[in-house]
Amino acid sequence: MMKSDPAETAAPQTRREEQELIRRVKRRDPAAMRQLIDLHKERLFAFVWRMVRNHHDAEEVCQDAFLKAFAALDTFDPTYRFSTWLFTIAYRVTLNVMRRRRGTATDIDLGLFADSGAGVEEQAVNSEEARRLKQSVWSAVDRLSPPQRAAVLLFYQQEQSCQDIAAVLDIPVATVKSHLHRARARLKEWLEPTWAEESNPGRIPRDLAG
Amino acid sequence: MDCSQAKSLFNAFLDGELNGSLAAEFATHKLQCASCRRELALLEVMGHVLSTDTVVPELNADFTDRLMACALEPARPQRLWRRRVLYIGGPLAAAACVLLALSVFRGVPVKPETEITPQVLPFEERMDSPEAMLRQVEKARETHPESRELAALEDALRQRVAHIASGTEEGTKLLENFGKMTIMEILDSIQLDRPQEQQDAQPAANTSGVEHVPPADSL
Ligand SMILES: [Zn+2]
Numbered sequence: 047m048m049k050s051d052p053a054e055t056a057a058p059q060t061r062r063e064e065q066e067l068i069r070r071v072k073r074r075d076p077a078a079m080r081q082l083i084d085l086h087k088e089r090l091f092a093f094v095w096r097m098v099r100n101h102h103d104a105e106e107v108c109q110d111a112f113l114k115a116f117a118a119l120d121t122f123d124p125t126y127r128f129s130t131w132l133f134t135i136a137y138r139v140t141l142n143v144m145r146r147r148r149g150t151a152t153d154i155d156l157g158l159f160a161d162s163g164a165g166v167e168e169q170a171v172n173s174e175e176a177r178r179l180k181q182s183v184w185s186a187v188d189r190l191s192p193p194q195r196a197a198v199l200l201f202y203q204q205e206q207s208c209q210d211i212a213a214v215l216d217i218p219v220a221t222v223k224s225h226l227h228r229a230r231a232r233l234k235e236w237l238e239p240t241w242a243e244e245s246n247p248g249r250i251p252r253d254l255a256g
Numbered sequence: 257m258d259c260s261q262a263k264s265l266f267n268a269f270l271d272g273e274l275n276g277s278l279a280a281e282f283a284t285h286k287l288q289c290a291s292c293r294r295e296l297a298l299l300e301v302m303g304h305v306l307s308t309d310t311v312v313p314e315l316n317a318d319f320t321d322r323l324m325a326c327a328l329e330p331a332r333p334q335r336l337w338r339r340r341v342l343y344i345g346g347p348l349a350a351a352a353c354v355l356l357a358l359s360v361f362r363g364v365p366v367k368p369e370t371e372i373t374p375q376v377l378p379f380e381e382r383m384d385s386p387e388a389m390l391r392q393v394e395k396a397r398e399t400h401p402e403s404r405e406l407a408a409l410e411d412a413l414r415q416r417v418a419h420i421a422s423g424t425e426e427g428t429k430l431l432e433n434f435g436k437m438t439i440m441e442i443l444d445s446i447q448l449d450r451p452q453e454q455q456d457a458q459p460a461a462n463t464s465g466v467e468h469v470p471p472a473d474s475l
Contacts, residue, residue, distance in 0.1 A: 079327060083320050091319075092312045101313050102395065108315075109323050116327050183305040202306035208271075227267045233302055234295070 059085070065124050072119050083112055086129055089204060090136055096199050097140050099188065107143055111136035126213065133204075133214045137196060144192060179240065186236040190229050193217070197225040198233075257285040262292045270299060322387060389413055 059067070070078030087108060094111075095104035114135050115122075122131055187195055196215055200206045208226075212219040262285045268274045274282055286293055316322075390413040397410060 074328070076324065076328060080320060080324060083323055087315060087319060091315045092310065095312045105316060105319065106391065109319070109326065112323055113326055179301070180305050180309050183302055184309070187306070198306060202303060203310060205307070223267075223271070226271075230267065230270070230299060230302075234298055237298065237302060 061127075064128055068119065068122065068124065068128060071116065079116065082128070086132055087112075089129070090132060093133065093196075093199055093204060094136055094140055096187070096203065097137075097192065097195060098143060103143050103147070107136055107139045110139050114139070127210075130206075130210050130213050133200070134216065137214055140196075141192060182237055182240045183233070186233045189236065190232060194225045194229040194232070197222055198229045201226055257281045259285075259289060259292055262286070262289065263295070266296060266299060269296070270303065325387065387417055390417055 067078055067082055071082050090111065091104055091108050094107045095101065098104050098107065111132060115128075115132050118135075122128070187198060190198065193215060197211055200211045200214060201208070206214070208219050208222045211222045215222065215225075217225075262282060265274060265278070265282050269279075269282060286296065390410065393410045393413060397407065
């Protein structure tokens with residue numbers, strides 16, 4: 047009955063459902079562990095991959111984060127959402143991975159940019175101009191410092207509140223905001239030339255205007 | 257409201273924190289000012305891309321299975337695995353040493369020993385399953401494709417993984433025993449070359465709880 051349909055796994059659980067699930071995971075109930083993993087793995091992977099930009103590293107970080115979460119589940123404070131806690135652990139592991147590989151050449155997944163923009167149908171609709179804008183936005187994001195990038199990803203991609211982001215990054219809310227604001231300023235600065243080149247003033251590519 | 261006042265409110269506007277009369281004034285300025293409109297539009301398009309372009313590569317289909325296999329390893333006695341420094345000679349002579357810190361995570365994140373390089377094998381990993389170890393070795397081989405030792409280690413681990421996956425009684429036993437084996441023992445079992453002068457190969461970073469492991473034959 048608890049079959050995890052990918053479309054459904056993203057749906058937020060109620061607090062009570064989550065607490066019950068956590069209780070079962072603490073008892074090492076395999077079905078519950080599996081469910082907890084399936085509920086969170088995709089969002090977590092999306093975040094981590096955008097941080098490390100390498101599939102192999104991202105999977106490892108996620109795996110490590112889950113294992114650490116399971117091992118330390120007794121210290122989990124159920125007044126937080128499990129996802130916030132999981133992201134907190136994953137962020138720390140991510141930073142370690144990034145630190146570790148600093149100075150060594152690492153493959154960055156670039157291929158994805160080429161067809162970034164989802165399904166075939168959407169691609170047909172996407173103008174070249176919009177695609178290039180997306181590409182430049184993401185390469186600009188790659189240039190941000192890790193905390194700035196994390197703040198941006200959590201805010202926009204994961205739609206987390208500044209309070210939750212503060213918990214994940216383990217910094218004050220005010221610092222989250224300053225990361226976010228600085229990131230915006232830098233992104234704008236980097237993107238302005240692209241923008242000036244690629245579109246007429248005041249015109250937003252149609253398929254990006256929302 | 258002038259442009260500089262309006263611009264100072266961009267972030268509050270984008271954060272959804274602009275209310276009341278200030279919001280009205282801001283909106284009015286926006287109507288009248290093409291420059292602010294344009295700048296804000298860029299920020300908004302940026303935000304739109306960031307929140308809607310959610311395409312990332314897919315997780316491997318067996319992610320959950322692999323993770324469950326790691327998570328459900330037979331519970332071991334609360335034995336704290338000690339960090340160990342291990343030497344691999346031959347083509348890795350320049351690299352001098354490999355640090356493997358084996359630790360079972362106990363709720364406290366392990367501090368990275370960033371000063372210890374090269375890390376042929378990352379030390380912050382649980383190394384108590386053959387799959388986990390294999391993945392690390394594979395990764396290490398990417399950076400050190402010339403190392404025969406790593407190649408041998410990879411082969412040996414691959415055989416073990418296959419053996420375990422076979423599901424035979426022997427395989428199951430191997431899995432159970434695996435967590436009790438140290439990397440050293442596994443390396444011994446596949447007879448890697450050992451450097452002659454380990455003392456010379458000591459890394460400067462032999463501090464902070466990292467302990468040297470004597471050559472395998474003296475164990
Ligand atoms: Zn203005």
